[in-house]
Amino acid sequence: MTTTSSAEHTRRDFLFVATGAVAAVGAAAAVWPLISQMNPDASTIAAGAPIEVDLAPIAEGQDIKVFWRGKPIYIMNRTKKQVEEARAVPVSSLPDPQTDQARVKEGHDQWLVVIGICTHLGCIPIAHEGAYDGFFCPCHGSVYDTSGRIRQGPAPLNLPIPPYAFVSDTKIKIG
Amino acid sequence: MSGPSTYQPTNPALQWIEKRLPIIGLVHSSFVAYPTPRNLNYWWTFGGILSFMLGVQIVTGVILAMHYTPHVDMAFNSVESIVRDVNYGWLLRYLHSNGASMFFIAVYIHMLRGLYYGSYKAPREILWILGVIIYLLMMATGFMGYVLPWGQMSFWGATVITNLFSAIPYVGESIVTLLWGGYSVGNPTLNRFFSLHYLLPFVIAGVVVLHVWALHVAGQNNPAGVEPKTEKDTVPFTPYATIKDGFGMVCFMIFYAWFVFYIPNYLGDPDNYIMANPGVTPAHIVPEWYYLPFYAILRSIPSKLGGVIAMFSAIIVLAFLPWLDTAKTKSSKYRPLAKQFFWMFVVVAVLLGWLGGKPAEGIYIIAGRVLTFCYFAYFLIVLPILSRIETPRALPNSIADDVLAKYGKKAASAIIALILAGGLIVGGTQNAKAADEHGGSTPPSLNWSFAGPFGKFDRGALQRGYKVYKEVCATCHSMSLLHFRNLADAGGPGFSAAQALAVASDVKVQDGPNDAGDMFERPGRLADPFPKPFPNENAARAANGGAYPPDLSLMAKARNYDRGFPQFVFDFFTQFQEKGPNYIDALLQGYVDPAPKDFALPPGAYYNKYFPGHAIKMPKPISDDQVTYDDGTPQKVENYAKDVSTFLMWTAEPHLEARKRIGLQVMVFLIIFAFLMYFTKKKVWANAH
């Protein structure tokens, strides 16, 4: 250690840095599987495949609740009155402005399909309740209208629409 | 960890903390400034390796517990779904299961090092006893962990080991009932074993802290066995010992990775890939390799209570070592007789391990008794006498003198001896596992595309094999762990998602109940499991003359045969893992009709060259031209057998390709890293010489 030249110093420093860098890369790579394992596993992903729902048994003014990926989905066969109510409101007056037309599929205007999870803190709103004839969340009093849009209470956003499509007039495919 | 620290940080924030909780000083005095003898050899790196392994086991274990279900009906399948479905689940599981073996390999080396260099002598008695306690805790933890996958060996190992306590007079039976939480090993047993298996590693970690504390008070022993006197005898822990331990650790990781990525089932028992069945005991119960010497001692005493006492004494006697060996000289390097007896003891221990894996019959029993006597004689007779009569060689004056005198040429031969010893133990197990299969010929070893470090499945063979399975095997055998989606998985038969869906929708799956409360049938989906040929086991038996066609999902890992000595040692190096497919392939082609004249074939059975005992209930399942191959492969039984064996290897180990691919990356990385560590270590130590 007495008479090390500066060249030797550089070489030594390079070795130390290289070793440290490789160790850091190794540690980072080793952490990846430990984190990645927390994501949904293959069976969960496979079980989350699209489902088909038959709409025929749902009479006008009624609704059903189905589960997709562990989430409750409300499928509501709205009455004329409900649809008109939803379309009558001036969009600009809404907390989360969105037209009713944008929330249903064209030509199937009476069908409202929403994820029944309150956008406040995740409770499940009750259908056909509340001042707007839509949904009412009992947890902290959020009120949604017949289009599932937030009208009153602490929730910030409208009830989300799941990805779905009409396979036929009486059948939808969610997912 | 000794006394108040004199370390003062310069950063004011750290100073503020240090005034209130001197933790930085503690770390500094324990792992930075701590003086370590400068003549330590690589055997001393196993302490660090053990801490590392404890960490690996705790981290992978905590993660596995996130996915595992401790219930008798679900445990086995939950372990399989970890391996099959969880991201990197196969890696985590193999790290954990092989990690246990690595932990024990390291602890045995660590213990033998202590034995050889007299590390248990004053003032390190408590340090040593804490080590014995850690070892006992490790054995308990390892045993309970082995029960959790709920395979056949798990179940019967649990039964046999818990029954040891029934040897205790008067209260034995009550104790066993207490341990089980029932009248046999069952769900309560599994639940409490899971709970304790989760708890004990943290207890171990606690005792390790005490162990390290005691170490840092007494100071490390060293190969010369003379205590450091001046500053010239020691070097600071960091960077000297840190970098050396680090290098040792990386080398150990290479060894570990070899098991995890290339021969993950080498040390395991194929019977543990069969789900626990309280009605059928495997023909030969063998514990994990690390318990074998003690298992041999247990069996060599012809009395139930005596055997149990002998087995536990064999471990407890270690705690009394400081008072059995009273020689002043610590290191066996300077004790010519003790050194020879030490190596004899190692041989005895290894042979006991080998015997533990042998069936308890004939010559093995006698050998077991002799070796058991030798084992105890070493501690109770040889060491006490030696310490009185032996004249030690002259000790070096100081550690610095010892460093100058150059030593340690023995290391290489010792390593070779240890590897051979380990091989012998493993071989013992393998022989034992195969022992119950006498009567079946050894299947020929075939060339498999998936063998070796670069192995990959032959897609064509997988697809043809699937066809054979579906048209032939599936009429009687279930395949419960496979789902239609697996057909499209990477590393599998290479179906597209659409093709897999088409296969699935050909099948009618019962679902329900619907709104009216009725069950209904619908076309299969990708998420559905392969259909079962029979609704339940009784129906399967009724349709197959009383025999239950076993589930095929894991068949390629659940079957085994004897490879014999020294083949099993080579198998470690050649990564031979293809016993299962060899066996299945041979079995499918091994039917001989009519049976040899001198063989009494039971009614309803068929003669098969390779089936253990030759009388198999399954009729010859396949003949030439039975399944149509579309790709021009000749429609011969030979090809059917090979293809379906390939397919079954994939169903048993669906991530084999990913495992070998990642294994190669890990190996390349570790080897580069080991070189860098080696040169860094050399540079660092250059300052110390």
Ligand code: FES
């Ligand atoms: S969760 Fe619905 S209002 Fe709070």
